[in-house]
Amino acid sequence: MTLLDVTGLTVTGRHLVVDGVDLTVSAGETVGLVGESGSGKSLTARAVAGLLPKGMTATGSVTLSGLRLLGARERVLRSVRGSRIALLMQDPFAMLNPLITAGAHIAESLPRTGPVRRDRAWRRTEVARRLAEVGIDDPSVSGRYPFQLSGGMRQRIALAAALARDPELLIADEPTTALDATTQHEILTLLREVQRARGMGVLLITHDLRVAFEMCDRVAVMYAGRIVESGPGFDVAKVPAHPYTSGLLAALPSATVTLPRLEGIPGSVPSAGDVTGTCAFADRCSQVDADCGHARPPLREITPGRHTACLYEVRPRPRVEQPPAALREPSPGAPLLTIDDLSKRYGEHTALGGVSLSVGEGESVGVVGESGSGKTTLARCVLGLAVPDGGRIELAGLDLTRRGRRGDRAHRLVQCVFQDPSTSLNPSLTVGATLAEAAAQGTREGRLSVPELLDLVGLPASYAERRPRALSGGERQRVAIARALAVRPALLICDEPVASLDVSVQAHVLELLRTVVRDLGTSLLFITHDLAVVRQITNRTVVLLKGKIVEEGKTPQILDTPSHPYTQKLLASVPPTP
Amino acid sequence: MAVLSLVARRLAAALVLLGALSVITYGLLVASPGGPEQVLLGTRPSTPETRAAIRAEYHLDDPFPLRYAHWLGDAVHGDFGVSIYSREPVTDVIADRLPVTAGLAGYALLITFAVGVPVGLVAAMGRGGLLDQGITLGSLVLLAVPPFAMSILLLYGFAVALGWFPVFGAGDTFMERVTHLTLPAVALAAAQAAMVVRQMRAAALDLAGQDFLTFARARGLPRTRVWIGYALRNAALPVLTVGGLLLAANLTGALFVEQAFGLHGLGALLIAAVSQKDIPVVQALVLFGGAIVVAVNLLIDLAYLVVDPRVRHGAVAL
Numbered sequence: 001m002t003l004l005d006v007t008g009l010t011v012t013g014r015h016l017v018v019d020g021v022d023l024t025v026s027a028g029e030t031v032g033l034v035g036e037s038g039s040g041k042s043l044t045a046r047a048v049a050g051l052l053p054k055g056m057t058a059t060g061s062v063t064l065s066g067l068r069l070l071g072a073r074e075r076v077l078r079s080v081r082g083s084r085i086a087l088l089m090q091d092p093f094a095m096l097n098p099l100i101t102a103g104a105h106i107a108e109s110l111p112r113t114g115p116v117r118r119d120r121a122w123r124r125t126e127v128a129r130r131l132a133e134v135g136i137d138d139p140s141v142s143g144r145y146p147f148q149l150s151g152g153m154r155q156r157i158a159l160a161a162a163l164a165r166d167p168e169l170l171i172a173d174e175p176t177t178a179l180d181a182t183t184q185h186e187i188l189t190l191l192r193e194v195q196r197a198r199g200m201g202v203l204l205i206t207h208d209l210r211v212a213f214e215m216c217d218r219v220a221v222m223y224a225g226r227i228v229e230s231g232p233g234f235d236v237a238k239v240p241a242h243p244y245t246s247g248l249l250a251a252l253p254s255a256t257v258t259l260p261r262l263e264g265i266p267g268s269v270p271s272a273g274d275v276t277g278t279c280a281f282a283d284r285c286s287q288v289d290a291d292c293g294h295a296r297p298p299l300r301e302i303t304p305g306r307h308t309a310c311l312y313e314v315r316p317r318p319r320v321e322q323p324p325a326a327l328r329e330p331s332p333g334a335p336l337l338t339i340d341d342l343s344k345r346y347g348e349h350t351a352l353g354g355v356s357l358s359v360g361e362g363e364s365v366g367v368v369g370e371s372g373s374g375k376t377t378l379a380r381c382v383l384g385l386a387v388p389d390g391g392r393i394e395l396a397g398l399d400l401t402r403r404g405r406r407g408d409r410a411h412r413l414v415q416c417v418f419q420d421p422s423t424s425l426n427p428s429l430t431v432g433a434t435l436a437e438a439a440a441q442g443t444r445e446g447r448l449s450v451p452e453l454l455d456l457v458g459l460p461a462s463y464a465e466r467r468p469r470a471l472s473g474g475e476r477q478r479v480a481i482a483r484a485l486a487v488r489p490a491l492l493i494c495d496e497p498v499a500s501l502d503v504s505v506q507a508h509v510l511e512l513l514r515t516v517v518r519d520l521g522t523s524l525l526f527i528t529h530d531l532a533v534v535r536q537i538t539n540r541t542v543v544l545l546k547g548k549i550v551e552e553g554k555t556p557q558i559l560d561t562p563s564h565p566y567t568q569k570l571l572a573s574v575p576p577t578p
Numbered sequence: 579m580a581v582l583s584l585v586a587r588r589l590a591a592a593l594v595l596l597g598a599l600s601v602i603t604y605g606l607l608v609a610s611p612g613g614p615e616q617v618l619l620g621t622r623p624s625t626p627e628t629r630a631a632i633r634a635e636y637h638l639d640d641p642f643p644l645r646y647a648h649w650l651g652d653a654v655h656g657d658f659g660v661s662i663y664s665r666e667p668v669t670d671v672i673a674d675r676l677p678v679t680a681g682l683a684g685y686a687l688l689i690t691f692a693v694g695v696p697v698g699l700v701a702a703m704g705r706g707g708l709l710d711q712g713i714t715l716g717s718l719v720l721l722a723v724p725p726f727a728m729s730i731l732l733l734y735g736f737a738v739a740l741g742w743f744p745v746f747g748a749g750d751t752f753m754e755r756v757t758h759l760t761l762p763a764v765a766l767a768a769a770q771a772a773m774v775v776r777q778m779r780a781a782a783l784d785l786a787g788q789d790f791l792t793f794a795r796a797r798g799l800p801r802t803r804v805w806i807g808y809a810l811r812n813a814a815l816p817v818l819t820v821g822g823l824l825l826a827a828n829l830t831g832a833l834f835v836e837q838a839f840g841l842h843g844l845g846a847l848l849i850a851a852v853s854q855k856d857i858p859v860v861q862a863l864v865l866f867g868g869a870i871v872v873a874v875n876l877l878i879d880l881a882y883l884v885v886d887p888r889v890r891h892g893a894v895a896l
Binding site for chain 1: 705786788789790792793794795796797798799800801803807808811812885886887888891
């Protein structure tokens with residue numbers, strides 16, 4: 001029985017963002033809506049719940065078991081929201097009211113009319129029951145405020161609040177993106193259990209193909225505001241019927257094999273309004289031909305329940321058979337960076353409790369851990385942004401721990417690429433000015449010019465004129481890498497450099513980092529929570545847990561045969577790569 | 579625990595602040611032209627006998643710290659000496675004037691919030707619309723008109739031309755008091771309400787983009803609950819701060835409005851005391867004003883404790 005029926009949904013703000021989306025969700029079914037940032041998937045979800053941001057309008061048709069939602073009065077929508085459609089959002093740190101307790105969130109969401117008397121005692125037992133449903137058995141949690149709970153706990157509370165009025169349909173918009181890998185796994189498992197127990201329909205919105213395939217009965221892939229492919233999750237994963245899906249799958253890093261070459265999709269996502277009359281993917285497609293630009297390809301049925309918006313059959317991607325020696329082996333010798341028994345405390349909290357590690361000349365070392373493991377503190381100590389409480393850091397014979405360290409020399413030796421390129425670049429400087437400024441900090445001989453730096457990271461020299469705002473996320477991160485390499489550092493620290501990038505872009509940036517550090521002979525200290533990424537880029541890996549190293553060794557060994565239970569748990573929570 | 583230590587810290591800070599203020603205030607007497615003796619004598623004839631009497635009464639022959647301690651001891655007990663001008667105890671003079679000013683300040687604050695908060699919310703809800711633009715423009719105009727000019731406009735319009743309100747004085751019974759104070763309170767509140775409107779609008783706009791508000795709507799919570807329990811409560815903190823500061827400012831600085839409406843409040847008293855070099859009254863008023871500011875700030879901090887659990891549990895510093 002079809003629960004939610006979306007036909008020809010179009011959302012327009014200042015530009016067209018969602019262009020003619022058709023979608024159905026049946027009772028008891030989980031449907032995945034997958035797409036990269038800017039594909040329009042979140043706004044599709046918002047439009048269904050009637051919660052579009054101000055200034056955006058939706059046309060088309062959205063019905064819930066025959067009840068028209070699009071164009072309905074706010075009063076009708078309010079009676080539907082919560083009781084029939086629930087929306088779970090991405091950021092558990094922003095979704096709850098900071099001023100009221102976890103229990104109050106659930107209590108206020110409970111049904112307000114019903115056969116039983118709704119008194120205090122009823123509410124208390126009901127809140128406890130709802131908490132138990134989302135796996136919280138400790139009744140004291142109900143009296144805590146959001147800021148006293150972890151991200152995973154908050155997401156559980158939010159789920160309980162969203163489900164409090166027993167909706168038929170749950171729209172979950174990236175419910176696990178802001179969480180650690182192990183927490184993500186727990187929440188997804190919980191979501192699936194609750195969905196099965198209630199026989200509820202779920203529309204899961206995610207950018208992560210692996211999550212979608214693991215969780216969903218059916219998957220729809222969105223690109224530039226439209227659906228380009230849909231079908232049963234298993235089929236889409238095995239035989240993608242659209243070149244975009246196929247490209248996304250190829251770009252996925254794997255935690256189980258080291259790929260010889262990481263391939264992203266060339267180019268960037270067009271605006272939905274610019275490609276209304278053509279195939280949206282034509283400009284980036286490897287098998288494009290004249291017909292693709294003539295008319296918009298309709299979503300055609302290939303087999304029952306399986307649709308694609310591509311005119312052709314997707315050619316299998318050529319498998320590049322290369323020897324798996326893509327990663328250079330470091331030359332044995334004196335280590336470049338030696339960290340000995342490093343410790344750092346913030347008040348009561350121990351960020352680093354005696355960490356020792358070394359990075360060899362030309363070696364790439366991964367530091368893996370979840371939030372709170374101390375991995376960023378480690379990076380900050382090496383960079384001189386935080387002063388360690390104890391221990392020793394030595395880089396190329398220079399003691400970095402002492403306070404009056406020679407700043408200039410240290411900065412020429414070590415540089416950093418941060419997570420978010422949209423905030424790590426000065427928005428008022430052109431790319432050229434940023435790079436020139438960075439290069440000027442280096443020694444005079446062998447200084448790279450701005451065009452050379454841009455060429456190094458695969459950007460055209462004309463980009464020197466642009467400001468960061470005019471670049472895409474991936475391009476910004478390339479500039480950030482070029483800036484870090486401008487002084488030819490011996491050690492490059494990367495703190496989650498691809499965590500905020502889309503899959504297709506992530507592959508490009510990882511491949512770039514891999515080749516650049518190989519060509520320049522730069523050592524790499526790569527900090528990440530993503531085991532698949534660490535597999536692709538590092539020779540050695542250390543696993544951090546609560547400020548202590550629990551396991552270290554060669555990356556393939558650690559990922560293939562983890563010995564510490566924590567590493568095993570981390571690996572088990574990585575969704576399988578199709 | 580966090581609450582107790584916070585309150586204790588704030589109280590200690592308040593005491594230190596008042597102590598410093600009292601030293602400066604007492605210094606006023608010493609630094610006054612002609613020396614303390616001359617000032618305290620006022621208009622009385624200056625003979626060796628009267629001067630000696632003054633020196634003895636005010637311990638002027640003692641060293642400064644001892645004199646200050648004497649004065650402070652008396653001040654703590656509510657004794658600020660005798661007004662040089664009227665020869666009445668300073669405390670009585672102030673107590674006589676306080677009700678008018680306190681009534682005016684409270685009334686003005688009431689109007690400020692009753693108008694400012696809803697209007698600010700309405701402006702934020704219709705962001706960018708005609709109403710929002712009108713409200714923004716209106717509040718700019720109100721901010722630009724000085725209170726005394728506003729007083730004269732109101733007096734002319736509502737008291738002289740329309741005759742709805744009395745022109746002069748503060749009234750005797752409660753109802754009279756209310757009608758007498760309405761125009762002054764409006765004059766005082768106009769610019770302040772404009773400030774609260776701007777503050778409330780900014781706070782509400784900031785909130786409108788927050789996920790928790792969308793999530794509340796997505797759960798189908800009643801509109802009143804979303805607006806009061808979510809929007810208003812979260813926007814309350816910055817607005818509370820402004821409100822407290824306004825109250826303190828009203829109690830001590832409503833002198834223009836008091837002058838315009840012929841109200842015998844603290845503002846008028848301060849002006850008279852300064853022009854008559856009535857130092858004991860000035861001292862008491864300065865100390866009183868300082869105490870008000872300190873007390874109001876303390877109250878705001880306590881309000882933060884009540885409203886925001888993050889402060890209550892010491893998760894964020896105040």
